[in-house]
Amino acid sequence: MLASSAVLATEEGGRALAEVMSPAAGSAADFAWLIPVVPAVSAALLLLFGKRIGRFSAAIAITAIGTSATIATLVFVQLASLEAEQRVLVRTLGTWISTGRFTVDWELLIDPLSSIMLLLVTWVGLLIHVYSLGYMHGDERYSRFFAYLNLFAASMLILVLGSSFLTLFVGWELVGLCSYLLIGFWFTDRANATAAKKAFVVNRIGDVGFMIAMFVVFATFGSLSFAEVLPEASTLAGGTAIAIGLLLFVGATGKSAQIPLFVWLPDAMAGPTPVSALIHAATMVTAGVYLIARASPIYAAAAESAFDVGLLVAWIGVLTALVAALIACSQNDLKKILAYSTVSQLGYMFVAVGLGAQAAGIFHLLTHGFFKALLFLAAGSVMHALADETDIWKMGGLRKVMPFTFWTSVVAWLAIAGIPPFAGYFSKEEILTAALDTPGAGGIWVVGAIVAGITAFYMSRWLFLIFLGDRRYERELDDVHPHESPLSMTLPLVVLAVLSVLGGLINVLPRSFVAFWAPEEGFLHSWLEPSVTEFVGETALLPELLALGLVLLAGALGIALAFRLYLRRTDHAALRGRLGWAYQASLRKFYVDELYEHTVEAPGRLLADGFATFDRRGVDGLVNGVARLTAGLGRSGRRAQTGFVRSYALAVLLGTVLVTVLFMGGLLLGGLG
Amino acid sequence: MAVPVGYYLVLAAALFVVGLVGVLVRRNIIIMFMCIELMLNSVNLTLVAFSRLQGNIEGQVLSFFVMVVAAAEVTVGLALIVNLYRLRASTDADDVDRLRW
Amino acid sequence: MALLAQTGAEGATGASAELWIFLVIGALSLGSALAMILMKNTVHAALMLVVNFFTIAVLYAVLQAQFLFVVQMIVYAGAIMVLFLFVLMLLGVYAEQQFTDRIPGQKTTALLLGVLLLGALAGGVAGPYMGRDSACNVAGASSVAFTGCRGLDEVNADGNVRAVGLSLFTRYVWPFEVMSVLLVIAALGAMVLGRRDEDLADLVDRVPVSEPAATDEEPSSATPAAVAAGEQEERD
Secondary structure (H helix, E strand, O other): OOOOOOOOOOOOOOOOOOOOEOOOOOOHHHHOOHHHHHHHHHHHHHHHHHHHHHHHHHHHHHHHHHHHHHHHHHHHHHHHHOOHHHOOEEEEEEEEEEEOOEEEEEEEEEOHHHHHHHHHHHHHHHHHHHHHHHHOOOOOOHHHHHHHHHHHHHHHHHHHHEOEHHHHHHHHHHHHHHHHHHHOOOOOOHHHHHHHHHHHHHHHHHHHHHHHHHHHHHHHHOOOEHHHHHHHHHHOOHHHHHHHHHHHHHHHHHHOOOOOOOOHHHHHHHOOHHHHHHHHHHOHHHHHHHHHHHOHHHHHHHHHOOOOHHHHHHHHHHHHHHHHHHHHOOOOEHHHHHHHHHHHHHHHHHHHHHOOOHHHHHHHHHHHHHHHHHHHHHHHHHHHHOOOOOEHHHOOOOOOOOHHHHHHHHHHHHHHHOOOOOHHHHHHHHHHHHHHHOOOOHHHHHHHHHHHHHHHHHHHHHHHHHHOOOOHHHHHOOOOOOOOOOHHHHHHHHHHHHHHHHHHHHHOOOOOHHHHOOHHHOHHHHHHOOOOOOOOOOOOOOOHHHHHHHHHHHHHHHHHHHHHHHOOOOOHHHHHHHHHHHHHHHHOHHHHHHHHHHHHHHHHHHHHHHHHHHHHHHHHHHHHHHHHHHHHHHHHHHHHOOOOHHHHHHHHHHHHHHHHHHHHHHHHHHHHO | OOOEHHHHHHHHHHHHHHHHHHHHHOOEHHHHHHHHHHHHHHHHHHHHHHHHHHOOOHHHHHHHHHHHHHHHHHHHHHHHHHHHHHHHOOOEHHHOOOOOO | OHHHHHOOOOOOOOOOHHHHHHHHHHHHHHHHHHHHHHOOOHHHHHHHHHHHHHHHHHHHHHOOOHHHHHHHHHHHHHHHHHHHHHHHHHOOOOOOOOOOOOOOOHHHHHHHHHHHHHHHHHHHHHHHHOOHHHEOOOOOHHHOOOOOOOOOOOHHHHOHHHHHHHHHHHOOHHHHHHHHHHHHHHHHHHHHHOOOOOOOOOOOOOOOOOOOOOOOOOOHHHOHHHHHHHHHHHHO
């Protein structure tokens, strides 16, 4: 009854169907279930006994995630040893729901897509756990933090390994929960708790879309399992495919912070920096991209119909990228800049998966995971050195004092700005090329290219203002003596830097150097083939080399502008004045939060107040009214207790007379008759 | 003309009602008690009248019993009234209203 | 007794002696009863009741219940009323009866209901027996079923006392014995209740008569101790 999840109806005809197999007993994949379970158990352990374990918690947590990473690698290797068509394994652990028509099992789907994600989540997770050793040192809820980190890792791994929409959703929700716990880790500060709440609530809004999508999927296919739904996706009626595609995307906008549900991500910077690095750079926010990549056959089916949902997804993605990039240009909080940058880069990923270039999207997901995590960790390193200062205007000239941090940040900067041969260049190029090659997506390319330029600009601004120039911190801040961070923090930085440099080669080697120019020949592409739809490009608007050059030019211009503005004497106040409303709009995040407050929050609060009043007056009033009525009746009733014997006697007489009269009357009538 | 038994019965009824109204209207406890005695007497009269009607002595015997019980009742009742007076320093029935709401 | 029995015979005027006796005594009876409930002076009311008892005793005699005639006079008029008068004297003969009634509509309702009850009783109970054959000492009355008067001539043949005694000591001996126990208990009860407690302090809860007891609270200012203390003061 199981069919391969690797069917994909491409325009070029279907690929060979393969039977989905269970992994060979004793093989690494057979133990794949340990990957999420070990961190979960470790989390439980740390939650229950954390206080007593104390400092040792970090070791436990790191060991747990390290184990997961190792097993994930072994799984990857094992998969690689199989034939391409056979690289889809399903490991069943038991039945979860079994009611009539609806059965859901605890199943793991191990295929190329999930294995790549596994590697990302576990290894980057491991690096961040190591980083947290140093960063969270001395925090009073130290073990609790590691418990939450492990719990998050377990949740994300469930999400990635889930073999049905429902299992994925379980991981989805858990990840949202962990995000709430981690963002609000220092909850004693009201603002942090509020940010956590905001993240959770906005995620929830998206989740409604996801749930309805699941309902539609179930109604259409009678099952939620990927192995049963995705191969049949080509049989979807156009309308249904559009509906599912849209609804899944709604869920994705919530989790991956796209328009209109991106407002939670900048606020989420209230959490500790390792949290931002793990959750809001590399893993949780990419869940939406993963979801859409996973459901690619459905989007392919929709693309055939009247309305190409994927195109809509791509447009929303690129617009989000633009808006976020513009906001990032004027922010002064170093983490907020990175947050908006994340939103922007996620937009790129959605462009890719929306246009059907799943591999490109996943590629960018990977490379972004590397350099964004690196950037966040570097930011954390800087904050650690400057006593948690976040205003970049109070920094500057840290290059000499924090060399490791500086040079790794430079690597990340080059990667994100899209400078070859760093990782970001390759992935971003692939996405933009896909846009170029899709009819009707030319506008996306243009906007995307502009955003590339803006990205280069604001990231250069970030780098220059923090690490180069005058040491403003000596003037602005009291009593700070910045120094390089300890090894536990700098080591992950270095590792991520290496990945940022070499990461791009994933799609280049080991096939051949030709892949440098033709990404579809790259390793990642071929690896992901069994899992996702193939992108089929059509004639390009512009010759590829020209497009490439234009984008590189945009990037270079961005860097140059930043150089001019921030490394040469500039009157920033006058500049802000001249930019006027544009600057204000950017600084105020285009007033999106205010808009939501007025359109959604205010009516919502009104409604809630209405219900509260109804509850207080109506429902409680009813209950209290009954009580009052009873009391009132009692009060009037007790007046009968006059206490006077004579009135009681009168009552008796009344009764007596009544009985007598009736009796006599009866007798009389009976006697007369 | 002879007196039909009914006349006695009417007289007894009248005395009964007078006694009854007296209980309800008067406020002096002792007077109320006396009215109750009046009611008992009217009942006795009724019994005796019926006894004559039936030609059966048992009515008179019952009446005798009623008298005895009335005597016992008066004894105890007056003792209670005296106690009540000691408690309330009043012979007004309306002053005994502790069970009032 | 034969004299009285003959009263049933129709006299020359067409009305028997029994009728005259009934009318006069009956009027007296009713009148004294009404007087009793209407008199303000309690002792006068008691005396009116004594008169009433006497009238009822006479009626018993007319009704061929000679034994009860005597017992009524001795027990009721003689013992019970004396008891009443004693207690009256003890408890403040001078208490004025206030006619303002605290219970609204009590008098009216009582009157109304009383009249109603009278009507029901007179009509219902007495009604069937108002006919001529219910009159005793009328020839042939005893043969009329149900409403006919049989008269106690047969039963009283050897005397009323003997008849009552016979019934009392044979058929009703058990209740008779219980009655005597009842009387003993009553006497004991009266003795117990009549005891005066030694300690003056927890004796009297002297609530002033005029105070309306409309509140739920304890009359804290009138604790026995305080009042007893007040009593002490008065005496000093």
